[in-house]
Amino acid sequence: CYSGLFISQYQMSNIDLDVIKQKMEEGQTPFKKLIMCNLGNPCGVGQKEITFVRQLISSCLCPDLMKQNVFPADVCNRATRILDACSGKNTGSYQATQGIEPILRDVADYISLQDGFKCDKDSICLTNGAHDAVMQILRPIIRSQYDAVLTPRPGFPMFGALINYFGGKEVFYDLDKENDWKFSKSNLEDTLAECRQKGLIPRAIVQINPSNPTGAVQTEQDISDILQFAYSNSILVIADQVYQHNIYDPKKFPFISCRKVLYELNQKGLCLGQELISINSVSKSCYGECGRRGGYFQLENVCPLVVKQLLDIISLGATNTDGMIAIDVLVNPPKQNEPSYKLWHCEYYTILKELQGKAIYIAAEMQSWKGITCVAPQGAMYVFPEIHVSQKKIDQAKQQGILADDLYCRDLLHNVGVIVLPGNMFGQKDGTYHFRMTILPHKNELTELLKRWKAFHNKWMEVEAQ
Structure with missing residues (x-):
């Protein structure tokens, strides 16, 4: 087998819960x-x-529904616009390699408006x-x-898994926890020196903004420093901006795209x-x-020439139409004068407000616990607390062939029934221990959970101190 198959590690969801579920059904948890x-x-x-x-997806999948006055007029108009651009006017057909034409135009308009600089639809691929x-x-970046x-x-482990799978080397640059997990120019220079010392050729730098797992939002200066560093060292910038709409204090910490800063530079x-x-x-x-x-x-x-060849390779597969339609709503939601706007606005901003509230609530609650620091x-949609673990627990974990944050997450699962991920999955400085928790469950469920979690945590910390 290809060696990269076994080097890659990305076990975020492959957690064996069968034994715990069986015990739960038998009332033993x-x-x-x-x-x-x-x-x-x-x-x-x-x-x-x-x-x-x-x-919108339903209208595109079953156009006959539009004849039955099931959906608002703006949904039907949008669906017709998309279907007219599909091959055979049918979402079940293969679509153009880069995507459905009106959706590409909507993405380009969205980027142009967000950045203040015109975006060409031909620069986009769905x-x-x-x-x-x-x-x-x-894949085309990594040659050897x-x-x-x-x-x-810390960062998102998908990148490391894919880099290893394609035969390259992942090299970390540390975010600055003392500065709310922001970018550090000096840390990046240290990483470059490490690459040179190991005889590695830096080909690209990944920027995740807002950050997964920390939730930090980078400043314009942070982004400018990354771009200028990349330019000075002939490195491609990959900007992962999938959480750009999950911003909880846009006046204080606004999302600024990497492309916007590049054009301003x-x-x-x-x-x-x-x-970029x-x-x-x-x-x-x-x-x-x-x-x-x-x-x-x-x-x-x-x-x-690279783009042309890349698109040729992409054409070997097919991009699913439902995903393209959903992207169209992401970049082009209902307008104020359209029938669907009121409901869309209510649903969308209710979710955003709830996420904002849970982010503040969970971080403040955990920050008050003994032995935890939580920024x-x-x-984004996570908290990434640090657990200040005793040497006793570190040694206990080592005896079991795991790290202290693995031990904490495992004990938490068996005693509280909540699944979180250890910080070592996301990268952390040696001698530090974290976990990543999503803020997605309902507020009432989280409130009850945190009460039980706090009781477990206090007991876990007391035991380790004995």
Whole structure:
């Protein structure tokens, strides 16, 4: 077998729960329900879908419904516009490699409006979610075992898994926890020195904004520093921006796209020709349509011959139509003068407000617990607390062949029934221990959960101190 198959590790969801579920059914656990706080999977934990997305997909799948006055006029108009651009006017057909034409135009208009700089639809490719976008980008970048991709630590483990799978090397640059997990220019220079010392060739740098798992939102200066670093070292920038709509204090911590900063630098004569690929997805934001597999990437300054060949390779597969339709709503929601606007606005901003409230509530609650430091997330849908673990627990975990944060998460699962992920999955400095928890379950469920969790935590910390 290909060696990269066994080097890759991405076990975020492959958790064997059969034994625990069996014990739970037999009444042998101190809890009656498992609470899934391990994945950013909103619809999987009860988040209500946005009606307009489902109506639009339904209209495109079953056009006869539009003749029965089932859906509002703006849904039918949008569906007709999309169907007219589909091959055979049918969503079951193969679509153009880059995507359905009116949806590409809507994505380009969205980017143009957001950044203040015109975006060409031909620079966009619709994809089967962000994961496929990353795979399509990384594969041609990595040529050998000496090619390195710089990723943030902590960061999203999908990048490391794919880099290893394609035979490259992942090299971390540390985010600054003392500065709310923001970017650190000096840490990046240290990473570059590490690459050179190991004989590696840095090919790309990954920027995740807002951050998964920390929820930090990068400043314009942070982004400018990354772009100028990349330009100085001839490195491609991959901007993972799938949480750009999950911003909880936009006045204090606004989302600023990497592309916008690049164009502003260009106006000053800086970073001219810098290669940038930006990624977005409908799996996050307030839609949470993970199962739709809708995403896109947008290219800046990438060689046209490379783009042509990349699209040729992408055409070997097919991008699913439902995901493209969902993306269209992400970038072009109902307008104020349209029939669906009122309901869409109510549903969307109710979800956003709830996420904002839960982010503040969970971080403040955990920050008050003994032995935990929790930075309040500014965006995304996670908290990433640090557990201050005693040497006794570290030694206990080591005897079992695991790390202390693995031990904490395992004990938490068996005693409280909540599934969170250990910080070592996302990268953390040696000697520090964290866990990542989603903020997605309902507020009432979280309130009850945190009461039981706090009791467990206090007992766990007391035992370790003895």
